[in-house]
Amino acid sequence: MPSIFTRILRNELPASFVHRDEVVAAFLDIQPLTPGHTLVVPVREIASLSDLPPEILARVTALGQEIGLAIRAVDPSVTGINWLLCDGPDAGQEVPHIHLHVIPRRKGDGLRFGGKGSKTERADLDDWASRIETCLKDRMAK
Ligand code: AMP
Numbered sequence: 554m555p556s557i558f559t560r561i562l563r564n565e566l567p568a569s570f571v572h573r574d575e576v577v578a579a580f581l582d583i584q585p586l587t588p589g590h591t592l593v594v595p596v597r598e599i600a601s602l603s604d605l606p607p608e609i610l611a612r613v614t615a616l617g618q619e620i621g622l623a624i625r626a627v628d629p630s631v632t633g634i635n636w637l638l639c640d641g642p643d644a645g646q647e648v649p650h651i652h653l654h655v656i657p658r659r660k661g662d663g664l665r666f667g668g669k670g671s672k673t674e675r676a677d678l679d680d681w682a683s684r685i686e687t688c689l690k691d692r693m694a695k
Pocket of ligand 1: 557566568581582583584585592638639645646647648649670
């Protein structure tokens, strides 16, 4: 049974993409912990960090860095970024397809880890995705 992220990558489920290529992709979290919360995933469905080839991990983290920069550029209220990677159910991993959370932080946003994000309208996710995507394309073209 393919993971929910593989189904997204096969275009069987909707997502608000900010980037996709043959190795890595990134799209908005459907239940963002903060506005702009983005997930970076390897295209190959690999559940555990332990099994992720280092060259793919390098692509995931490089894209995560670029996305953090793009988020800061499109929203100046973002003054920090949390990266979160949950490896295994006991570490809170719910989707068995490894992914890096890129979570924008704003002064006084009150975010505490451990809770759930808020269900967000697709139009809001698409709006964030298109702003981040445009900035990301500009940055990656340089
Ligand atoms: P984790 O607990 O690290 O496995 O995180 C899984 C994340 O995937 C959660 O933040 C969910 O909100 C997110 N998620 C689940 N289904 C979807 C989906 N269809 N599109 C985007 N994000 C999703």
